[in-house]
Amino acid sequence: MLKLEHLSAAYGQSQVLWDVNLELADGEAVTLIGRNGVGKTTLLRTICGLHPVLDGGVRLNGEQVEKAPAFARARGGLAYVPQGRGLFSHLSVHENLLMGLPALGGRQAARREIPELIYDLFPILHDMAGRKAGDLSGGQQQQVAIGRALVTQPRYLLLDEPTEGIQPSIVQEIEVALTRVRRELRVAVLLVEQYLDFAWAFADRYYVMQKGRVIETGLTAETPTGDVQRYLGV
Numbered sequence: 001m002l003k004l005e006h007l008s009a010a011y012g013q014s015q016v017l018w019d020v021n022l023e024l025a026d027g028e029a030v031t032l033i034g035r036n037g038v039g040k041t042t043l044l045r046t047i048c049g050l051h052p053v054l055d056g057g058v059r060l061n062g063e064q065v066e067k068a069p070a071f072a073r074a075r076g077g078l079a080y081v082p083q084g085r086g087l088f089s090h091l092s093v094h095e096n097l098l099m100g101l102p103a104l105g106g107r108q109a110a111r112r113e114i115p116e117l118i119y120d121l122f123p124i125l126h127d128m129a130g131r132k133a134g135d136l137s138g139g140q141q142q143q144v145a146i147g148r149a150l151v152t153q154p155r156y157l158l159l160d161e162p163t164e165g166i167q168p169s170i171v172q173e174i175e176v177a178l179t180r181v182r183r184e185l186r187v188a189v190l191l192v193e194q195y196l197d198f199a200w201a202f203a204d205r206y207y208v209m210q211k212g213r214v215i216e217t218g219l220t221a222e223t224p225t226g227d228v229q230r231y232l233g234v
């Protein structure tokens with residue numbers, strides 16, 4: 001279980017997250033939605049240890065980790081796919097995938113082997129292993145970014161807008177792969193997403209953020225997307 005308890009965060013004097021409570025149970029798929037600038041990216045970065053907590057707690061597998069460094073949280077089973085993917089465009093697909101391994105530490109990282117399941121989920125990564133990541137399409141790059149996060153064999157995968165700028169046929173492939181990740185590997189997924197149809201097809205539960213606070217939560221199956229569309233607006 002990943003649990004946020006009354007979490008707050010700030011940039012300097014400017015507070016951007018207020019009293020956020022959120023849970024992600026083992027194997028669960030949850031989506032977090034809200035307009036641009038409400039604090040979704042900051043929340044994911046704060047969970048991972050890439051941004052400091054101002055107040056409140058992050059509990060990972062029952063342990064308080066809000067003061068632990070990012071690498072310790074990665075070893076505790078957290079993996080993060082940032083918005084914009086964060087790939088090294090001049091390095092090959094294979095080299096990008098290898099970048100995920102040091103988070104594991106120890107012998108697994110030293111072996112420098114990509115688990116076969118990554119290629120099973122995204123066969124294109126095998127076919128394009130030697131190509132520069134920057135030469136791939138947006139959808140293919142997203143698959144590399146998700147693959148790199150899965151190399152650590154996480155229990156909790158945090159994804160920041162994976163469908164942004166990606167063509168519909170690839171969105172479908174990503175949805176199928178993430179559903180397999182969840183079902184077959186029992187990885188829990190916290191998905192920040194603006195594309196509601198995708199988020200609702202994938203997630204069991206949702207949280208809505210507005211101005212740095214969670215203002216609504218519920219089951220996707222019981223809530224038509226039309227009921228939450230107003231929280232995204234344009």
Ligand SMILES: Nc1ncnc2c1ncn2[C@@H]1O[C@H](COP(=O)(O)OP(=O)(O)OP(=O)(O)O)[C@@H](O)[C@H]1O
Nearest residue numbers: 011014016034035036037038039040041042043083
């Ligand atoms: N490095 C930074 N320094 C100062 N303020 C920041 C910084 N990054 C984000 N912010 C501010 O914090 C608030 C939350 O931003 P955040 O990126 O977390 O929102 P978001 O919901 O993820 O939006 P988006 O969908 O556009 O990424 C915004 O007001 C933003 O301007």
